[in-house]
Amino acid sequence: MDTAHRSFPILVALFVLLFGVTSSQPYEEFLQCLEFHDSNITSIVYTRANSSFSSLLESSIRNPRFDTSATPKPLLIFTPRQISHIQSAIRCSRAHRIQIRVRSGGHDYEGLSYSTISPSLTLDLISFRNISIDLAQQTAWIQPAVTTGELYYRIAEKSSTLAFPSGICPTVGLGGQISGGGWGTLLRKYGLAADNVLDTRVIDAEGRILDRASMGEDMFWAIRGGGGNTFGIVIAWKIKLVPVPASVTACTVTRTLEQNATEIVHRWQYVVDKLSNDVFFMVVLNRVVNPIQANATTIQASFNSLYLGSIEGLILMMEAKFPDLGLRRENCVEMSWAKSILYFAGFPLNSPLESLLDRTISATGSAKFKGKSDYVKEPIPISGFEGIWEKLKEVGVQTGGLILASYGGKMSEIPESSIPFPHRAGNIYQVEEVAFWVEDGVEAADGYLNWLRGLYEYMTPYVSKNPREAYANYRDLDIGRNGGGGEGDYRRARSWGSSYYKNNFDRLVRVKTAVDPANFFRNEQSIPPLSSWR
DSSP: OOHHHHHHHHHHHHHHHHHOOOOSSTTHHHHHHHHHHOTTGGGGEEETTSTTHHHHHHTTOOOGGGOSTTSOOOSEEEOOSSHHHHHHHHHHHHHHTOEEEEESSSOOTTOTTTOOSSSEEEEEOTTOOOEEEETTTTEEEEOTTOBHHHHHHHHHHHOSSEEOOOOSOTTOBHHHHHHHOOOOTTHHHHOOSGGGEEEEEEEOTTSOEEOHHHHOHHHHHHHTTSOSSSSOEEEEEEEEOEEOOSSEEEEEEEEEGGGTHHHHHHHHTTTGGGSOTTEEEEEEEEEEEOTTSTTOEEEEEEEEEEESSOHHHHHHHHHHHOGGGOOOGGGEEEEOHHHHHHHHTTOOTTOOGGGGGOTTOOTTTTOEEEEEEEEESSOOOHHHHHHHHHHHTTSOTTSEEEEEEEOOTHHHHSOTTSSSOOOOTTOSEEEEEEEEEOOOSHHHHHHHHHHHHHHHHHTGGGSOOSSOOOOTTSOOGGGOOOOTTOOOOHHHHHHHHHHHHTTHHHHHHHHHHHHOTTOOSOOTTSOOOGGGTO
């Protein structure tokens, strides 16, 4: 190709920037702008006409509910390979009014990282997966597309006595998880993932690279739990690693209604937040095939626990504090902390640790799902649980349920305003209400969604009030949303913002107003600037 021909796209892009010429496609000017900044960059931009567009889009969709022909698609997918590519994308998106949605792992509960009705670009950070561990300082720098599983595996390669207090689903991207808080089996010992962030690198709406010192403490506070795609694009987190024993204990005890499950779950509430910080409990409640009665179903409570110690130590503690559970040695297995992640994620006991590196595994398989969240501050009475059992009987076996995660411990020691995540002292446990289904079609989806909303309504008397609290990473558009393209409105945003952030919401709004007053980074539940109210 001769020199004049090679320079033509650059001249066109410059002409567009200077004179605002419109093109036949809404993204052509954007592509020309990108090429103006880097002549090779368009090879990593995929339009809907590209043969790889669909497979690339679907590669990180973790909820098949949003993998349908009816789901709104982005105009473009951009897979940057270096930081300057992200900076160019921000500048060109601002210039040509294309909204950016950022995807690190694809686990957004409402699919907002890759689905919007507005002209949008999905910025897929799949290439940003570096991990650098400093054993001497017990810290690590991680990029946003690193999954929890990849991080845990790399830590385990270097040390059997270090860990990081993040989630139990090994395919979740840490860029998004830390942005919303990030809880796992170590939360009662060390708090959330976001509680253990020391520094960060963020690209702001002007394309500048900021660290903790240059962004200031307000913005550093906001990005650790204030939600992703709101204040900038995180390109790295510096995290604090935490000590764990070389061997930990994981246990599972299942009880059905016929085995006194109602009374045991009821009693669990009075004990779980007062146990040693070394113990974590998660209880899964769902409808199952009755193991002792043919052609019948029942309700099962599965008590899953992690103890930072030996089997004997946990059994002694349970005999003293929670004998109702009837924990026995055969219910428990000792393993490394990294292996316990596979245990809690539902992998077979003999699964190799390398399973943590598989980014393609879905926690729900091919099932579509919707989740909601609550916080319980006073024990639910037995009659309340009996009503929950009736709700679970309205859906099929293992198609709906509740997941109860124990609080207390370190979570009660950290002030509500320490980071934007406010759900601390006073909570006995967190609840996730979930529905799963494999059937296709709107009618089937509506049936399960309506059931879940009915369960959520039933829970109202038993959970937090004024506001009814919710966990930002279990995004739920039912509790409120911004405008269709994420256009902010302070008054409208308070409906969901107070649930996720309580009194921290107004401080988040002030930070947003200071660092992104034009609301460039936005989605249906991003923090709005005050300018949107005026």
